[in-house]
Amino acid sequence: MIKHVSLAVVKRLPRYYRNLLHLRKQGFLKVSSGKLAEVMDITASQVRQDFYAFGGFGQQGYGYDVDKLITNIANILGIDEKHRLIIIGAGNIGRALAGYQGFAKDNFEVIALFDINVNQPDIAGVPLLSMTELDDFVNNNEVDIAVITTQSKVAADIAHKIVSLKIKNIWNFAPVDLDVDEDVVVENISMSESLYVLSYKINQYKKSKDE
Amino acid sequence: MIKHVSLAVVKRLPRYYRNLLHLRKQGFLKVSSGKLAEVMDITASQVRQDFYAFGGFGQQGYGYDVDKLITNIANILGIDEKHRLIIIGAGNIGRALAGYQGFAKDNFEVIALFDINVNQPDIAGVPLLSMTELDDFVNNNEVDIAVITTQSKVAADIAHKIVSLKIKNIWNFAPVDLDVDEDVVVENISMSESLYVLSYKINQYKKSKDE
DNA sequence: TAGATTGTTAATCGATTAACAATC
DNA sequence: TAGATTGTTAATCGATTAACAATC
Numbered sequence: 001m002i003k004h005v006s007l008a009v010v011k012r013l014p015r016y017y018r019n020l021l022h023l024r025k026q027g028f029l030k031v032s033s034g035k036l037a038e039v040m041d042i043t044a045s046q047v048r049q050d051f052y053a054f055g056g057f058g059q060q061g062y063g064y065d066v067d068k069l070i071t072n073i074a075n076i077l078g079i080d081e082k083h084r085l086i087i088i089g090a091g092n093i094g095r096a097l098a099g100y101q102g103f104a105k106d107n108f109e110v111i112a113l114f115d116i117n118v119n120q121p122d123i124a125g126v127p128l129l130s131m132t133e134l135d136d137f138v139n140n141n142e143v144d145i146a147v148i149t150t151q152s153k154v155a156a157d158i159a160h161k162i163v164s165l166k167i168k169n170i171w172n173f174a175p176v177d178l179d180v181d182e183d184v185v186v187e188n189i190s191m192s193e194s195l196y197v198l199s200y201k202i203n204q205y206k207k208s209k210d211e
Numbered sequence: 212m213i214k215h216v217s218l219a220v221v222k223r224l225p226r227y228y229r230n231l232l233h234l235r236k237q238g239f240l241k242v243s244s245g246k247l248a249e250v251m252d253i254t255a256s257q258v259r260q261d262f263y264a265f266g267g268f269g270q271q272g273y274g275y276d277v278d279k280l281i282t283n284i285a286n287i288l289g290i291d292e293k294h295r296l297i298i299i300g301a302g303n304i305g306r307a308l309a310g311y312q313g314f315a316k317d318n319f320e321v322i323a324l325f326d327i328n329v330n331q332p333d334i335a336g337v338p339l340l341s342m343t344e345l346d347d348f349v350n351n352n353e354v355d356i357a358v359i360t361t362q363s364k365v366a367a368d369i370a371h372k373i374v375s376l377k378i379k380n381i382w383n384f385a386p387v388d389l390d391v392d393e394d395v396v397v398e399n400i401s402m403s404e405s406l407y408v409l410s411y412k413i414n415q416y417k418k419s420k421d422e
Numbered sequence: 423t424a425g426a427t428t429g430t431t432a433a434t435c436g437a438t439t440a441a442c443a444a445t446c
Numbered sequence: 447t448a449g450a451t452t453g454t455t456a457a458t459c460g461a462t463t464a465a466c467a468a469t470c
Contacts (some may be wrong), residue, residue, distance in 0.1 A: 008437065010411050018386060032451065041388070044451095045439050054454060059450040063446040077407045091301035092307035097402075099303045108406065124294060145409065167415050171406060177252070185416055187409035190398060191308075193225035193320065193381060194290045198356070198398035200221050202380050203289030205396055211390030219461065242429065255427095256463050272470035283446040356427060 005053045012050060015040060017073045024066050028074040032063040035145045051085075086143050088158050089150035090115035090128060093173055093191075099149060108145075112137060138165045145169045151178045216264045223261060226251060228284045235277050243274040293318045296382075297354050298359035299369050301326035301339060304384055304402075308358060309334040319356075322389045323348060348374045361385045 005191055019039050020116045023031055034048040040047070046114050051064070057072050057142075058064045074080045085142065089095045098113045110126050114137075116128050129137060137143075148155050148170060155174035162170065163184055169187045172178055178186055230250050233372075234242055244258040251258070262268055266285050269275045283289045294336070298305045301324050309324045324339045325348075333339055340348060348354075349388065357373045359381060361364050366385035380396045383389055386403050 004450050006437070010408060011404075013411070014401070014407040015388070016470085017407070019388075022455050035389065043439060045441090046437090048452065048454090049438075051294075056453060059446065060444070063451065066291075076411065076414070078410040078417075079407060081414075083410065083413075092310045096307035102403070103406075106406070108402065126404035144413070168416075169409065171409050177226070177230075183416075185409065185412045187405055187412060189402060189405040190225070190401075192313070192317065192399055194400040195219060195317070196228070196290060197226040198380065198382050199289040199294065200224070200287065200293075200353070201396045201398060203287070203292075205290075205379075205394075217461070245427085256462060256465090257429090257461090260430065260462075267429060269428050270470060271468070272426050274427065 009050050010052055012040075012042075013077055016050075017070065020066055020070050020073070024070065028066050030063045031069070033058075036064070048099045053149065056161055079108075082109065083144045084142055085110045085145045085147055086137070086167075087113045087147040088115075088131075088134075088147055088162070089148065090117070090120065090147060092150075094147070094149035095123060096148065098126045111141060111143070116133055134161070137163065138167065143167050144172055147171045147173065148178075149173045220261050220264055223253075224253075224284055224288055227261075228281065229283050229286065231277055231284070235281065236395050239277050241274045241275055241281070244269075247275070288352045290317045290319075295353055296353045296356045296358055297348070297378075298324045298358040298360055299326075299342075300359065301331065301375070302360060302362075302383075305358070305360035306334060307358065322352060322354070345372070346376065349378065354378050356382055356384065358382045358384065359389075360384045374381070 003172055016036070019036070020031070023036075023039070033044040033157075034052075037044040037047050045149070048058075050103075050168045054072070054076060072078075075139070085108060087098050087110060090098070092111060098110050100110075103110060113123060113126050113128050114131050114134055115128065116131050118128055120128070122128055144167075146167045146169070148158055148162075150158055152174045155172065155202050156178060159178045159180055160171060163180055168184050170180070170184065171179065172186055175190050177188075180186060221248065227247070229341060230247070231242070234247075234250070239246075244255040244262075248255040248258050259358055265283070265287060268280055268311050275422055276388050280349075295303075295379075296319060298321060301309070301406050305324060305326070311321075314321060322339050323386070324334060324337050325342050325345055326339065327342050329341050331339070355378075357378045359369055359373075360367055363385045367389060370381060370383070370389045370391055374395055381389065381391070381398070383397055383399045384402075388399075390395055392399060400411050
């Protein structure tokens with residue numbers, strides 16, 4: 001029933017989800033593809049095509065039930081299930097993530113933060129452990145996702161280490177392309193790449209004005 | 212000479228740039244589209260097509276000069292010019308960005324951090340100022356980019372405020388779609404969206420195994 | 423010159439948009 | 447029933463890949 005879903009569609013799901021939560025808060029019980037398209041600034045056709053890829057959640061002549069849509073998207077994204085994270089690298093970003101309170105509402109829980117240096121302030125509620133304790137910890141706790149927030153030069157080694165400990169899901173903040181087996185799931189997020197793209201857009205805009 | 216460049220191409224430029232720096236460090240003076248394709252895990256044809264969009268930097272029969280490519284890409288991305296940033300919102304992420312030392316090498320400089328609460332530890336080298344001082348600061352300093360790291364519910368207001376102060380470039384970390392005039396350049400980066408996509412991939416992988 | 427490799431056009435593939443029949 | 451709106455196929459558009467002539 002579910003057709004092949006492209007990554008282009010998947011990447012829109014978080015925005016659908018966020019906007020649907022917002023619509024529900026505003027009191028909407030149902031929403032049409034037209035309305036959702038307007039909110040998302042895409043075409044109604046794309047909205048229908050996107051949901052069609054997952055089997056279609058709507059009712060002809062009526063629209064889409066907001067609650068049902070939210071439940072389904074949460075299920076497709078897998079955020080209706082609990083995920084336990086460990087963060088490797090207690091630098092600026094690692095510490096920021098460890099202290100972020102917003103993960104809980106999406107069923108993500110940070111259960112430990114690792115670094116070679118444990119002589120630094122604690123993060124409320126998240127133990128800061130030494131890298132030497134990593135093996136033990138992973139063997140005695142269920143860990144779903146490892147977050148890499150180390151320096152780039154050690155990221156590849158860390159990734160290898162993590163995978164050897166049977167953690168097959170990596171959220172990578174280091175600006176390197178990790179080379180892992182195909183049974184390992186990696187999602188990269190790169191602040192510098194995002195900033196470069198912003199810089200490009202600024203540059204283009206400047207040039208277009210100068211003409 | 213420069214053809215229309217799609218965002219798909221632009222989004223690959225940071226990776227080209229990063230990998231070229233790496234190749235240079237390894238001692239490469241020239242690189243072929245084939246070699247670069249191998250490193251980037253894309254096709255050689257795409258490499259040539261991408262650079263062709265910017266007018267072509269190569270030499271037939273030889274390849275691409277690594278230095279020249281790096282200089283050109285840096286110029287296209289605009290990271291050869293200085294950008295001065297202010298960060299609005301001294302929460303976990305805002306403070307992490309303010310303390311990040313890696314911006315300097317790409318000519319980005321954080322010149323101030325703003326929050327409604329200034330009763331919190333300082334960040335080395337970056338003044339933490341009250342939101343009440345924002346107008347004054349912006350009027351007396353050159354600010355190229357405003358970074359929004361506030362809570363979502365105030366992000367729209369902050370964006371509006373920023374734009375009214377004539378800052379037309381926004382790097383937005385809040386998971387909201389900012390609605391601004393078309394002369395304002397916005398680049399969104401969403402950690403939650405990235406994490407959702409990771410969750411999706413994990414979920415898919417799990418399902419594919421269960422079959 | 424012969425070999426290598428780009429520049430550039432053409433072919434293919436995939437994603438988006440349009441159209442409309444199905445149906446609530 | 448008539449109107450609204452989805453589900454679904456077809457048409458269009460854009461991005462990627464293939465091919466090869468140009469040229470260093």
